[in-house]
Amino acid sequence: MLNSTEHDKALLRGLATKDSQAIEQIYRSHYQMVQYLVLQNRGSEDDAADIFQEAMMVLFEKASNPSFELNCQLKTYLYAVCKHLWLKKLKLLKRQPIRVTDMEVAIPVDEDIELYEKQQQHFDIMEQALHKLGEPCKSLLEAYYIEKQHMQEIAARFLYTNANNAKTQKYKCLMRLKKLFFAQYKHNL
Amino acid sequence: MEDFILAEAIEKYVNGEMNASERAYFEEMRQNNPELDHQVAEQLFFLNELEKYSNLKNYTHTIHQTVSKLIDEGFINKNSLRGKAKLIYLWNRHRKTIAVAASIAGLVSILTGSILSFFNSGKNNNIKPLVEKIKEQDDKYRKLEVQIGQLNSSAQGTSTPKPRVESKFRATGFLIDTKNNFIVTSAHVLKEAPHQLVVENTKGEQYSATAIYINTEKDLAIIQIIDQDFDQLSPIPYSIKKGNGELGEQIYTLGFPKQEIVYGEGYVSAQNGYDMDSVYCQLSTSASEGNSGSPVINKKGEIIGIVSSKETNNEGVVFAVKSANIYAAIEDIQKNKDFKKIKIAQNGSLRGVDRVAQVKKVQEYIFMIKGN
Structure with missing residues (x-):
């Protein structure tokens, strides 16, 4: 039996590799706590699910960083992140939290959340760029870069005569995506 | 390179x-x-x-x-998946379908290619599709025209000009659903737009679009305007006929064989298309490159077909896909949960309206299809 710190570390390593069992375990261990927090503070069950999911994104960003170390228990960290996110949402909704004292954030998570938000912004820009790219470029690039299919498979799937043709097409699409991405990226700077 | x-x-x-x-x-x-x-x-x-x-x-x-698993178990109580989460959720659920659709899109672009070459090959020189490849000059002239238009309107402070898409072809399409902004056109048209697809209204405003459905066998495609700048139009004046057009019935077409909308007149000359193909009917009318995707409308304001091709050696013999095929296409699209509630115009408001007034109403719903 691992002690709790070792256990947390193992979970985070799993998270970094997108292991579904690690994700499920984190949900099972900590979701109730976050749901209670949100329900006690003018939120609904749906809000709780959204907040926890966002916290899982923050956690992924953090766990993917090779130099990452968790200085406290995973539970404490998740609680702090969710609190922070929920306070922000309440502010946005212009709802006052009732139990103000309980809602003070104990450990600093601002930077992590900022990092996550920045990443999310880049994600959105890429998503839009892909959308603007249109078909068949979008599917072709997704097959290669997201689904990680081999060029041979892609050539077969998109009915290119050979992998080389598919490759040339892929580069063409990639160049266009790059242009679209930077157009928006530089605009947002 | x-x-x-x-x-x-x-x-x-x-x-x-x-x-x-x-x-x-x-x-x-x-x-x-x-x-x-x-x-x-x-x-x-x-x-x-x-x-x-x-x-x-x-x-x-x-x-x-x-x-999803935890919701199914009841561990998480979530009633609705909303916003972005919902989109991603749907995306995931349809991931397989989307993959299939994508591979079909790939298939289609090659098939249309082969159909085109089939159309153009020496053996079957008898019919040709009616997409017009745009000459550069033509497009430049048009751009100039639009720029002037934009200058005028921006002087009034009404519009923000956006970059225009350089098109290498021109064809026609017509709106069938104002909620989802679905436009019907010919499948072979989309082969010309592997990168970018736009529709252009009679005012010269362009909106980006994406292919939803392509059926090369029936030379029928449905595209959707996905541009946020596109304002929803009022209900569609024409209806789409479920049955065939009558032999001898008077019809008219509206399309873009040139950079402005062109009206054409004729009649249904046969119930089947080239080589007795029952997907098509035969018209006697004039049509040229750019007319692909034009609606064929009867006296009552019902769309009975979509212009697809014409006989090369026999001027005035035009083939149009029968309108019933649009309903079949919609049924296919409805299998996708996102588009379950599509309703296409079944009650027209053109019965008894004279031709000139009909055309005036209809032309707002006819679009140039462009792209590269």
């Missing part, structure tokens, strides 16, 4: 697929050529962003699978 070679080289470099000497050579080139170095840096940054995107996408996918 040099761009691709560079891109390929950079990707090899990033993935560690270069051997020692290639690598040394590449790095030396980088050092001696600031321009190249900049391009490499930019490409590296971009590939890194793409990698992060892909990572997040796959991670989100796993999260959603887990959440």
